[in-house]
Amino acid sequence: xxxxxxxxxxxxxxxxxxxxxxxxxxxxxxxxxxxxxxxxxxxxxxxxxxxxxxxxxxxxxxxxxxxxxxxxxxxxxxxxxxxxxxxxxxxxxxxxxxxxxxxxxxxxxxxxxxxxxxxxxxxxxxxxxxxxxxxxxxxxxxxxxxxxxxxxxxxxxxxxxxxxxxxxxxxxxxxxxxxxxxxxxxxxxxxxxxxxxxxxxxxxxxxxxxxxxxxxxxxxxxxxxxxxxxxxxxxxxxxxxxxxxxxxxxxxxxxxxxxxxxxxxxxxxxxxxxxxxxxxxxxxxxxxxxxxxxxxxxxxxxxxxxxxxxxxxxxxxxxxxxxxxxxxxxxxxxxxxxxxxxxxxxxxxxxxxxxxxxxxxxxxxxxxxxxxxxxxxxxxxxxxxxxxxxxxxxxxxxxxxxxxxxxxxxxxxxxxxxxxxxxxxxxxxxxxxxxxxxxxxxxxxxxxxxxxxxxxxxxxxxxxxxxxxxxxxxxxxxxxxxxxxxxxxxxxxxxxxxxxxxxxxxxxxxxxxxxxxxxxxxxxxxxxxxxxxxxxxxxxxxxxxxxxxxxxxxxxx
Amino acid sequence: xxxxxxxxxxxxxxxxxxxxxxxxxxxxxxxxxxxxxxxxxxxxxxxxxxxxxxxxxxxxxxxxxxxxxxxxxxxxxxxxxxxxxxxxxxxxxxxxxxxxxxxxxxxxxxxxxxxxxxxxxxxxxxxxxxxxxxxxxxxxxxxxxxxxxxxxxxxxxxxxxxxxxxxxxxxxxxxxxxxxxxxxxxxxxxxxxxxxxx
Numbered sequence: 180x181x182x183x184x185x186x187x188x189x190x191x192x193x194x195x196x197x198x199x200x201x202x203x204x205x206x207x208x209x210x211x212x213x214x215x216x217x218x219x220x221x222x223x224x225x226x227x228x229x230x231x232x233x234x235x236x237x238x239x240x241x242x243x244x245x246x247x248x249x250x251x252x253x254x255x256x257x258x259x260x261x262x263x264x265x266x267x268x269x270x271x272x273x274x275x276x277x278x279x280x281x282x283x284x285x286x287x288x289x290x291x292x293x294x295x296x297x298x299x300x301x302x303x304x305x306x307x308x309x310x311x312x313x314x315x316x317x318x319x320x321x322x323x324x325x326x327x328x329x330x331x332x333x334x335x336x337x338x339x340x341x342x343x344x345x346x347x348x349x350x351x352x353x354x355x356x357x358x359x360x361x362x363x364x365x366x367x368x369x370x371x372x373x374x375x376x377x378x379x380x381x382x383x384x385x386x387x388x389x390x391x392x393x394x395x396x397x398x399x400x401x402x403x404x405x406x407x408x409x410x411x412x413x414x415x416x417x418x419x420x421x422x423x424x425x426x427x428x429x430x431x432x433x434x435x436x437x438x439x440x441x442x443x444x445x446x447x448x449x450x451x452x453x454x455x456x457x458x459x460x461x462x463x464x465x466x467x468x469x470x471x472x473x474x475x476x477x478x479x480x481x482x483x484x485x486x487x488x489x490x491x492x493x494x495x496x497x498x499x500x501x502x503x504x505x506x507x508x509x510x511x512x513x514x515x516x517x518x519x520x521x522x523x524x525x526x527x528x529x530x531x532x533x534x535x536x537x538x539x540x541x542x543x544x545x546x547x548x549x550x551x552x553x554x555x556x557x558x559x560x561x562x563x564x565x566x567x568x569x570x571x572x573x574x575x576x577x578x579x580x581x582x583x584x585x586x587x588x589x590x591x592x593x594x595x596x597x598x599x600x601x602x603x604x605x606x607x608x609x610x611x612x613x614x615x616x617x618x619x620x621x622x623x624x625x626x627x628x629x630x631x632x633x634x635x636x637x638x639x640x641x642x643x644x645x646x647x648x649x650x651x652x653x654x655x656x657x658x659x660x661x662x663x664x665x666x667x668x669x670x671x672x673x674x675x676x677x678x679x680x681x682x683x684x685x686x687x688x689x690x691x692x693x694x695x696x697x698x699x700x701x702x703x704x705x706x707x708x709x710x711x712x713x714x715x716x717x718x719x720x721x722x723x724x725x726x727x728x729x730x731x732x733x734x735x736x
Numbered sequence: 737x738x739x740x741x742x743x744x745x746x747x748x749x750x751x752x753x754x755x756x757x758x759x760x761x762x763x764x765x766x767x768x769x770x771x772x773x774x775x776x777x778x779x780x781x782x783x784x785x786x787x788x789x790x791x792x793x794x795x796x797x798x799x800x801x802x803x804x805x806x807x808x809x810x811x812x813x814x815x816x817x818x819x820x821x822x823x824x825x826x827x828x829x830x831x832x833x834x835x836x837x838x839x840x841x842x843x844x845x846x847x848x849x850x851x852x853x854x855x856x857x858x859x860x861x862x863x864x865x866x867x868x869x870x871x872x873x874x875x876x877x878x879x880x881x882x883x884x885x886x887x888x889x890x891x892x893x894x895x896x897x898x899x900x901x902x903x904x905x906x907x908x909x910x911x912x913x914x915x916x917x918x919x920x921x922x923x924x925x926x927x928x929x930x931x932x933x934x
Contacts, residue, residue, distance in 0.1 A: 420862030
């Protein structure tokens with residue numbers, strides 16, 4: 180690999196006024212640019228959400244510590260949760276889908292390019308509104324007040340009586356608006372996949388990333404919309420004096436929980452399925468083997484899509500449902516582990532007997548496999564309703580879902596960055612910095628989230644702003660915070676790597692990983708029109724066929 | 737073992753994929769159905785749970801005539817797009833206009849019903865749970881009718897300007913899908929509000 184560091188100026192900025200470049204980016208309808216916008220936007224919010232997490236961890240470092248006030252702590256965990264789910268995880272995964280799906284199915288753009296731009300700017304507006312609440316929460320007279328009702332905003336906390344001012348309104352409208360953005364993008368991705376595939380790209384030949392994103396976007400259609408409906412109801416309650424969640428007038432607080440978690444639990448699968456998609460592309464390439472069990476993988480994903488929509492009330496075991504409901508949701512929550520387990524075996528089967536190449540992207544994928552398995556196991560524990568009665572609302576739950584979201588989703592996203600950064604920018608990421616990032620992050624992650632289970636079991640409730648000394652939580656909380664700092668440093672290394680490699684990294688060439696899907700057949704970064712001539716596909720690995728005309732896959736399919 | 741292989745063995749002769757507009761609209765309809773489902777569930781869940789009057793039995797009258805208007809507009813829009821496909825612009829415009837009139841009548845009916853409820857029975861969105869769920873469910877549907885009418889109106893204007901021909905029939909078909917959906921939702925809302933909810 181050549182290491183001549185060519186300081187190539189960024190595309191389009193050479194000798195042109197920056198206003199013009201900015202104008203181009205703001206008015207773009209190109210799926211690649213919008214993908215990058217999504218990703219950059221999400222990375223900014225990742226830093227913001229990360230800072231919020233760090234502030235909370237500093238507050239919990241010592242018992243009776245007063246780094247932030249209880250009120251600020253409430254705002255921090257609300258903003259942290261909302262930001263990370265709606266303005267980091269969703270947009271970053273949509274960004275990758277936006278960028279990769281048209282390239283992988285051999286088309287020049289999405290089905291509706293302008294809808295694509297519109298959806299991105301809706302999402303961007305949502306994030307802006309959420310953070311504008313710091314200024315406008317109390318009605319613009321200077322008393323900043325962000326939402327403090329928790330990211331699931333249970334009724335009646337959100338009623339006018341308990342949440343005066345506009346902070347909850349900013350939360351509601353931010354989530355509503357970004358939800359509309361998500362629905363727009365989902366419609367777009369589905370239409371692209373169904374109507375824009377290049378000749379020969381049958382459904383059975385689509386790369387798994389495309390398949391899994393198809394399942395994910397179908398879920399978005401049915402799952403984000405209940406949240407939008409619930410937010411509309413909340414707005415009716417707050418602005419028009421409605422009684423949907425007003426228990427004084429016969430309304431029900433529990434129905435908000437149902438509506439929220441009908442969205443909330445499948446949402447986790449909406450986030451993890453694109454990560455499964457990354458795994459299914461990266462692991463085969465670095466194992467030098469085609470994916471093991473393609474049809475089973477597709478089937479298992481569709482199965483997860485269906486089953487995950489009937490598990491939501493396992494978030495609500497403690498509200499006192501009937502024993503039949505408890506039994507039903509315990510069973511479905513356990514059943515959803517089965518197709519997920521199948522996938523893990525598929526990836527292991529892919530690696531088994533392969534020529535493993537331990538690039539940074541692959542390291543993140545391997546860590547994902549272990550960590551996602553463990554988070555799945557604690558998930559199975561929490562699915563058992565009597566166990567959940569004991570530990571619901573404790574730090575055990577916090578540890579469990581952060582294990583999924585950080586140990587699973589974030590690790591997969593990091594892997595995707597190391598794998599596709601060369602395609603997106605045309606430069607290789609630095610491997611040494613990458614390995615440093617990986618090991619620091621693994622250490623920090625396990626220090627934080629392995630240990631966090633223990634105070635949970637010892638009875639530490641979530642969302643408390645401080646605690647009494649001498650309950651056996653002190654040392655653990657201290658170490659958890661140290662781990663959070665290590666993760667922060669690792670993230671800084673990552674950001675430094677992104678910036679440094681963009682300017683000084685070696686050129687990537689079309690296909691640095693010797694991969695098999697269509698995005699690697701074009702230059703890095705791809706031209707505006709993606710493909711000079713629309714390719715024709717005869718197997719699941721079109722690029723393999725092109726590189727090995729003597730032994731094409733199409734012969735065996 | 738053949739010495740010469742062609743990597744791309746069989747290029748499919750015909751490669752036809754569904755029209756993206758139809759796929760997109762189908763997706764939108766699925767998403768909208770989920771929104772309506774939640775409002776319908778809320779309506780049914782809160783049926784009979786209002787702590788004060790008025791109750792649906794006391795104040796609701798079944799809007800048979802306006803329902804017939806809306807449902808028959810599905811037929812007229814279907815025929816209109818058929819005529820457009822065949823190139824009969826005059827019949828298309830006439831039926832399209834009739835669709836708008838029928839939709840407008842329905843909206844007028846909803847408005848009249850609301851006016852009666854508000855001024856004669858004193859039922860507003862904040863009166864009781866029935867008011868809250870009724871106005872939001874029927875209002876959500878009426879919003880969709882309004883949006884539909886606006887879009888139908890735009891097509892009518894283009895049509896009057898002579899810009900809508902058979903080559904646009906696929907796009908007009910997409911709009912017609914949406915209108916059918918609005919009608920189908922009314923069947924559900926009607927059943928829930930005027931039959932089950934009373």
